[in-house]
Amino acid sequence: MVMQSVLGTPLFINACLGIIVLLLSLWRGWFLYVALVFLVAMNATLHTSQTIPVTAREAVFSGTVISEQPQETYVQLLFRIDQVQSGNRNIQLSETVLFYAETGKTYLGRHLLIRGRIKNAPYGRRPHILAGRIVVTATATSITGAIQASVNQFVDGTLGAVLSPMHADIAMSLLLGGSGRVGRDVRDAFSRAGVLHILAVSGLHVGFVAAFAGFLLLFVPLSPQIKFVLTMFVLLLYAAVTGFRSSVCRATVMAFLFGSAVLIQRNVTPLHILNVTALAFLVINPLALFDLSTQLSFAAVYGIVVLFPRCNERIVRYVHNRFVRRLLTIMAVSLSAQTFVSPLLVYYFHQLPTCAVISNCLIVPLAWVTVLLLFLCLSVGALSVVGAHLVAYLVSIALNAIIVVSSLFANFPFSTVALHISPLLFIPFYSLFFALTRKAAIFVIVGILILCSLGRLPHYTVIIKDENTSIIVCHNESTVVVTREKRNSRVQAFLARHHIRKITCLVAPHGCRVSAQRFCPLPDVLHVKKIGVGPLDFEIGSRMLLRYGTVQIPLFNEDMNNANGHEIVYIVTNGTRVYQYNAPRFGSVVDQMLVDVRLYLLKVMFLF
Known part of the structure; x- marks a missing residue:
């Protein structure tokens, strides 16, 4: 699989350009950043899932x-x-796939041990399925796996024994x-209130673990x-227990860089450390750029690093x-965090919480206290079940307060x-917050708005x-x-992906439960409607055609089935x-940008 990628033309071109730019960096230092871009592109090619021959x-x-x-209703596993x-043959294979259990x-x-078949990923930036x-669930074969399995089992068992099912799920x-x-x-309540992020382990949790470890080592x-080494070891264990989630890894790397800067007495700005962490993520795993949790984690921290000092200097300190x-x-x-996260929330979830700034003032301190009580409950639970029940009573009060x-x-x-x-x-939008790019960003935003406005003037139809x-x-x-899809879930997913909420007319098979102002059932193959x-x-009949003006467009192309x-x-x-x-079909943010640019330009072309 790697040899096929190495021999590929895009990788060869990236490698040649990377070597040239790396040599140029000896002349001008800023070429080193360009070399990192080519390194990321090469690494992305090597990380991209290759097509696997599918057999029955x-x-x-x-x-x-x-x-x-x-x-x-299920658990999504990343399975290595x-x-x-296969039959009497044992094949060594190094591949990471998704499995739903x-x-x-x-x-x-x-x-x-899983008996089944591998299905190719819908697109190259995701693992195969x-x-x-x-068939068999066995104990871990590595030290990291043993720690992950034992700690998760202990936490799940302890919280499940002392808390109600709903509270145990929130605590986990x-x-x-x-x-x-x-x-x-x-x-849904957490999402509408703008506090769903507390259920995703992040810098808040890593900071607490670091503070807890530092407090214990204070008297040693x-x-x-x-x-510092022992504290980083504890953070590394915590990252392993959480499954090396991107937000925890980001916070752990930043803690390591901050601690190292303090030890060697170097004055390093938070923005510089965050940039180095982002570059490290892209070099190690470039496909993390397309991961939503990574995008939200870095966007929130960038917002705090860039905007909070300005808010503190102009308002808070007075x-x-x-x-x-x-x-x-x-x-x-x-x-600050909400400002940088909001564009991503609107793009992916199509909603913007308006009360997030105020609600977080109450929920975040409550979440901090709850996490403290949960760590105390687990520590006491390892020694005494009765003590764990007493602490769990306080945990239930805190969780109820968060829910209310x-x-x-x-x-x-x-x-x-x-x-x-x-x-x-x-x-x-993000360029607006930097002085060097602010004027250019304003012109670009105005240009995009004008392009969108002009695109609404001509009469057109988009299919x-x-x-x-x-x-x-x-x-x-x-x-x-x-x-002609008989599964409602697929139709609804396709409509949601393209932001379709109101349907004027729906032509579908009988039994379709998608709401519309007007419903027309599909006729049988012998009739035309x-x-x-x-x-x-x-x-609508054996052939499905759209007539608009002087053009005639088929609604379904049979050769599209070849695209899988x-x-x-x-x-x-x-x-x-x-x-x-x-x-x-499942494009990234960059793919959607290209689609929007084409769409807007074509609409404007109809003006001339």
Whole structure:
């Protein structure tokens, strides 16, 4: 697999350009940053999943669970395969795949035998999927796996014994991460209140673990260097127990860099340390750039590092009342993080919490106290069950307080606002906060807004289609959906991916439960039905056609099945001219930027 990547032309070109730029860095130091870009590109090519020949025959896969993401009805496991048994042959294979297991169990660090088949990933930036069933669950074969399995089992067992099921799920999420453990109602309340981040382990938890370890070592007669090494060892263990989540790894690397700078007495700015951490992430695993948790983690910290000093200098430091000053400090930190995270939240989840700044002033201190009590409960629980029950009573009070306050903010009118933005605004938005790029960012934002406004002037129709569903959006905002997909979940997922909330007319098989203002059932193959929606005319039968102006467009292309569902087709027409281009079905933010640029430019072209 690696040899095929090394011999590939893109990797060869990146390697040649990287060597040239590396030599140029001896002349000008800033070329070193360009060399890092080519190194990241080479590493991304080597990390990209390669296509695996899919066979109908099942095999037994042996490997270790290196990460788990609990959800409400299942657990998503990141499974590292080390051996495959197919018939009488044992094949050595080093591949990381996704596997979906039943909920209610802890798999992190365990060695599994899974009987099933590997399905190729929808696109190259994600692991392949292993479909099958677990045959054998064994103990871990490595020291890291043994620590992960034993600690997770201890935490799960202790909290499950002393807390109610709902409180135990929230407590596990607070300690080890994974908001999917929590019930849908509680998770929605946390999301609407803007405090869902407390259920994802982050710098808050790493800071507490570091403070706890430092407090214990305070009374030990050791040198500062040895105490620092021991503290970092504790943080490394905590990162391993959480499954090396990106937010924990980010905070651990930053703690190491900060501690190292203090020991060697170097004055280093937080922004510099954060930049070095981000570069380290990209060099080690460039595909982390496409991971949502990594994006949110770094965006929040960048917001705090960039905006909080300005808020502190211009507002907070002029307040002399101690209580008000601390309250404003918490609000400034929350506002700084929320400002940088908001574009990502709107893009991925299409909603913006409006009460996050205020709600975090109450929830974050409560979460801090709850985490403290949870660590105390686990420490006491290792010695006495009765003591753990006493501490668990305090934990239940704190968790109830968090739930009540979150529900209170979630029930406020307009606690969340539904929004949709293009990722084209990401770079100019973040550039507004830096003096060197502020003027250029303003011009770019104005240009994008003008481009979007001009794109609304001409009469046009946009068609987005895959092999079974077509979305037709007319210039007058009427939306028609034609589908022959019998599974409602796939239709709803396709509509949600393209931000379709209101459907003017739905043409679908009988039994489709997607809501629409007008529903037209699909006729059988022997009949043809003609449907008119505004300027659009549809011919539904053995052939499904759209007539708009003088053009005639097929709604489904049979040759699209050859793409294995990896691509969707965008068609833009004004009734006389037709433009078509393909885009990845599960594209990244960069892919969506390219789609939006093409779409806006084609709309503007219809003006001329």
